[in-house]
Amino acid sequence: xxxxVVLGEGYVKCWGAASYGQLGQGDTRxxxxxxxxxxxxxxxxxxxxKSVSAGAATTCVVTTSRKLYCFGRGLHGxxxxxxxxxxxxxxxxxxxxxxxxAAGDGTAYPDLGGTGTTKPSMNGAVPLPLPVTSVSTGYxxxxxxxxxxxxxxxxxxxxxxxxxxx
Numbered sequence: 001x002x003x004x005v006v007l008g009e010g011y012v013k014c015w016g017a018a019s020y021g022q023l024g025q026g027d028t029r030x031x032x033x034x035x036x037x038x039x040x041x042x043x044x045x046x047x048x049x050k051s052v053s054a055g056a057a058t059t060c061v062v063t064t065s066r067k068l069y070c071f072g073r074g075l076h077g078x079x080x081x082x083x084x085x086x087x088x089x090x091x092x093x094x095x096x097x098x099x100x101x102a103a104g105d106g107t108a109y110p111d112l113g114g115t116g117t118t119k120p121s122m123n124g125a126v127p128l129p130l131p132v133t134s135v136s137t138g139y140x141x142x143x144x145x146x147x148x149x150x151x152x153x154x155x156x157x158x159x160x161x162x163x164x165x166x
Contacts, residue, residue: 001016001017001056001057002014002015002016002017002018002022002023002054002057002059003015003016003037003054004052004053004054004059005052006049006050006051006052007042009048010047010048010049010050010064011042011043011048011049012024012042012043012045012049012052012061013037013040013041013042013043014031014040014043014052014054014059015031015032015035015037015040016030016031016032017030017057018030018031019057019073020057020058020072020073020074021071021072021112022054022055022057022058022059022071022072022073023040023043023059024043024044024045024059024071025040025041025043043059043061045061045063045069046063046065046067046069046125047063047064047065047067048063048064049061049062049063049064050062050063050064050066051134051135053135053136053137053142054137055072055078055137055138055139055140055141055142056073056137056138056139056140057072057073057140058070058071058072058073058074058078058079058137058140058142059071059072059137060079060126060135060137060142060144061135062132062133062134062135062144065131066131066132066133066147067125067126067131067132068080068125068126068128068132068135068144069123069124069125069126070112070123070126070137070142071112071123072112073140074112075140075156076140076141076155076156076157077154077155078137078140078141078142078154078155078156079112079126079142080126080127080128080142080144080154080155081112081123081126081127126144128144128146128152129146130146130147130148130150131146131147132144132145132146132147133145133146133147138155138161139156140155140156141153141154141155141156141157141161141162142154142155143162143163151163
């Protein structure tokens with residue numbers, strides 16, 4: 001229920017529903033009903049954006065430095081961060097899920113981006129072992145491709161969407 005674009009200047013703008021902070025503005029105010037997308041502030045992530053993916057209630061940005069930043073609804077670990085903190089750089093969700101751990105097991109993962117203290121630039125990059133080349137967000141799950149062509153998926157695994165055969 002939201003849309004995002006990377007503009008020529010290397011920044012991202014999102015609009016639509018913001019119930020979980022998926023617009024990256026540090027609040028949960030939706031944009032588009034009474035405000036135009038042109039009036040939206042660019043999302044603050046370290047560096048220039050290369051690509052963006054808008055899922056059901058999550059957004060992930062790949063930067064030109066090939067880091068991944070995700071924000072919005074953290075249900076089932078869809079953002080790739082550790083369940084015990086609102087900050088990345090300590091998360092094991094993505095690598096653990098890639099190794100076959102039970103991501104999406106009902107653990108209470110944080111939503112990020114919905115308060116002034118969790119703007120995307122404050123979350124840190126999603127902890128992946130190699131630089132990221134692309135990302136795709138879905139309904140409570142995310143997949144990223146790293147520089148060596150490996151695919152890492154995390155989040156809800158109810159219909160095999162993580163690709164782990166479970």
